[in-house]
Amino acid sequence: MPFASSSSRPRFLRRAPDSDEESESSSSYSGEDDFEEDFPEEVVAEEERKEDTADEVAPGNRKRPPPITISLKKVCKVCKEAGHEAGFKGATYIDCPRKPCFLCKMPGHTTMSCPHRIAMEHGVIPAPVRNTNTALDYIFNRQLKAKIPKIKPVFVVPDQVDCGLIRFHSRRVTCLEFHPTKSNILLSGDKKGQIGIWNYNKQHERTIYGSIHSCIVNNIKFLPGNDAMLYTSSSDGTVSCTDVETGTTTLLLDLNPDGWNGAAAWKMLYGMDVNIEKGVLLVADNFGYLHSVDVRSNVQTGEPILIHKKRSKVVGLHCNPVQPDLLLSCGNDHFARIWDARRLDIESCLASLAHRRVVNSAYFSPMTGNKIMTTSQDNRIRVWDSIFGNLEYPSREIVHSHDFSRHLTPFRAEWDPKDTSESLAVIGRYISENYDGVALHPIDFIDTSTGKLVAEVIDTDVTTISPVNKLHPQDYLMASGSSRSVLIWKTRQEDWQTKKGQERNPKQFIFRTEKKSNGKNDSDSDGDSDIGCKGKQYKAKKRQGHFTKGDSKKS
DNA sequence: AAGAAATGCTCCC
DNA sequence: TGGGAGCCCTTTCT
16 A cells, blocks of 8 residues: 555554564565655544544645545454454354344354253243134034144255256346256246256256346246146236246236336336236236236236235235135235235135244145244244134244345245145254354255254355255155255155165256357366356365265364 | 445435 | 445456
8 A cells, every 4th residue: 555655654664573474465566656646644543534634634625635544453344343343253253242133133142152042942932822702613623634644754855966057047046947847947047037947967068048027037827727827927027928838928917007217116026926816817906906917818907906014015815725816915014914815805705824024935834724834024924824824923933044135146045845734844054053164054944833943055167056946746856046046955765764865866966058148168178067266165175075965074 | 445326215394 | 215325245347
């Protein structure tokens, strides 16, 4: 830095007793001389500036670049106060002690010492038990309880990467869907509006449709009985129907027919689901309204209906798998709501499930449709065990790190569609864990009936966060979207729980696509297939053959 | 290799 | 009731 030549050598240049390489790099600077001559006095240490500013600023209003301040004091980058530091130390993140716990959001402790982090049951908050003795309880006990399996099956967790397309998309992945009939086909949507189609058993059978949407694809859905067409909703305000084979697209709904009239007027479509009985596609927008499209005539039916707070985003819609007229919605007004689709108006809401923050997703359980699971930005997964019971409070709240970050696709806990006990859920984790010196973000499998963490799935090739995860409806595999990449995970073996330490099978392939900016093809050049940037230590460990997945993690 | 950008929700007035 | 500042574990590119 130019201060090196200024007449009075500032005292901060002296190497502090515990300082490291920072002052070295300062003095080695050989910057521009002009700058140095013109503004030598601008560069001052923080403490000195406080004393001198009055004299310096007063004479004239000479146009000057903003003063550069340099301090070697330890300053927390989170709360900006001195005396402590927060951030990564190696692969371990040190919390700012002045902020509430990053996991459970309660003050008085940090993430490391959070009781929910070390709890056996992964931080379940039991809800009060209420015996309401209503007619609904009677119906539940009489008609439904017997159908719920008593013995819990062994959970099967897809725990190792089988194959993947690194940087398949040009922006982060926002949604995933398996093809309903053609085995091995994965559909993926991204933030840019592109839709990827990939046969994950064949590395090179993949396509990107780039002109269906102009921004975030929020949903990809197939209609029962029609495996040729995919339906997509997007933040460009449209619903489209696309032929999987040809890519030809029909526009079904456009909420911005007059184009751009400013951000305040732009409508976006988030939640989407199909009411099979009625043959309608339901979509919800960022103004609190529900729209429906008849899928036989491909025209909009009825008027939009306000189902959440006006001008708030409705991010999720789900039709009950057993009773399609039962609709579940959720959104930015901190509520999840149950509706009778035959009578939709804001007064006829069957139940409003309150949350402390934005609700990212709300799903009925996949088989009986009798449970509800929601993911909220207050770092809690909530489960209601029976939609016929008392819905005032959830049956359980499971503390889990899936915070909001504007740079990430919102996390959504999803049911395992193959689990007959309707208790296994999958969700990506936001905060990292130090796995043998490498910070990784696992994909968590949670038994929602107990809150127990069944498995935390990692792969050393995946250093980025995986917010989008989809379990296959029939096969024991999972697709995940992590940054711009898509991956397929399979189970190591049937009884994976008992043979944890066994050797991994080699991956089929991880195909790394070209960097798009300069056209330089760096694939296969170095053999590294990291998809994140925290790779330094990881690469070093990998070269030494140091890293095995069975290793215990540090904590 | 440090820095900037992208950009959604909350809080506060 | 709304506009604007501010923001804790990102990821990518320069």
